[in-house]
Amino acid sequence: MLNSVIVVDDEASIRAAVEQWLSLSGFNVQLFERAEECLAQLPAHFPGVILSDVRMPGMSGLQLLDRLQQADPDLPVILLTGHGDVPMAVEAMRNGAYDFLEKPFTPQHLMGSLRRALEKRQLVLENRRLHEQADLKAQLENTLLGMSQGLQQLRRQVLELASLPVNVLIRGETGSGKERVARCLHDFGPRADKPFVALNCAAIPETLFEAELFGHESGAFTGAQGKRIGKLEYANGGTVFLDEIESMPLAQQAKLLRVIQEQKLERLGANQSIAVDLRIIAATKPDLLEEARAGRFREDLAYRLNVAELRLAPLRERREDIPLLFDHFARTAAERLGRHAPAVTGGRLAQLLAHEWPGNVRELANAAERHALGLDSPNLESLPGGQSLGEQMEAFEAQCLRAALRQHKGEIKGVMEALQLPRRTLNEKMQRHGLVREDFLDNE
Incomplete structure (x- = not known):
């Protein structure tokens, strides 16, 4: 069950007392002295309840309620009021507040109101999640077309893997849609707003492979005019799709393995490491482990790439x-x-x-x-x-x-x-x- 509570109150004694009550009851508590601080740090889709005083310096609790209602009308806000503020709090409830507590209030009264609000928040977020899943499923059905059992299973796997921070290996024949599946894994996951960089390993000359992937500093080799950002560095925060990964030269396989293990890379001709956050999706027609047994592919890299595998059936x-x-x-x-x-x-x-x-x-x-x-x-x-x-x-x-x-x-x-x-x-x-x-x- 959700248990996150944000407490906004300018009185230190109130914040301390409420934090003690809630922490002892297993709640995850975050305290703010001013409403402006709460708004600045409030995450999107906050999975909890806001507990706010009405009268505070700067932005009042009612103004905070109004701003929160604009951002998320379903976010429960419980107001803490003095005796003279009760009519104002009742009006605030008509305008979207979940509840109000008149000071001084008992821990039992506070806990009861919070638990009801959290139950409501849980239902709202679960309903949103189901709607989002249905929307994603419909979008994916319009992207990966087909009604065969194999395609339906593939769509389920893509939706499941898209949100997971794991590397994926896609197996399939030429023309079976491996890049489209890779793009779906990116577009339907949390990296969708970051770069998606696709490379065909068979199309890059071996002499240019390192510079293409890792970039280079000025003068790193003959003809290296100026600094160049490599594809891996450019894709930082996003996804790199390596098609025909079995064609990657063995020397570059070792360097790619190091990037995956350490999440760092070095440009050609540089001594300084650059931190990168990458998801690698690789595609291949042959079995990489068989390629490894034949000495054409690194076995350790094959395992690193194949955390999860998707197989695309031929038409x-x-x-x-x-x-x-x-x-x-x-x-x-x-x-x-x-x-x-x-x-x-x-x-x-x-x-x-x-x-x-x-x-x-x-x-x-x-x-x-x-x-x-x-x-x-x-x-x-x-x-x-x-x-x-x-x-x-x-x-x-x-x-x-x-x-x-x-x-x-x-x-x-x-x-x-x-x-x-x-x-x-x-x-x-x-x-x-x-x-x-x-x-x-x-x-x-």
């Missing part, structure tokens, strides 16, 4: 997401080009579901853009896909069920009528494809 393993992704990419491309995307025929959908998509989401986005231009790829149509007819029919059936559930917002009767299926058959098919009606309900 061929989540074919039920293909129609949704294709439609999204086609509409986005069409809007950008100022035209309407052609409708996707049943035959075309079957081709999309049958294709193996070696380039994953990136290849699908390219195909969707060509579709928006009316330039569907003949190569895609002629590919056999590698799936049996039964597998293709299963994928198509799952997509039809999902589309109907989404259209009718999880309302089973509407889905039965749209697909002309009896209830038992629909239930069996939903169970076989791992579909749950609650995932499609209109939460609004």
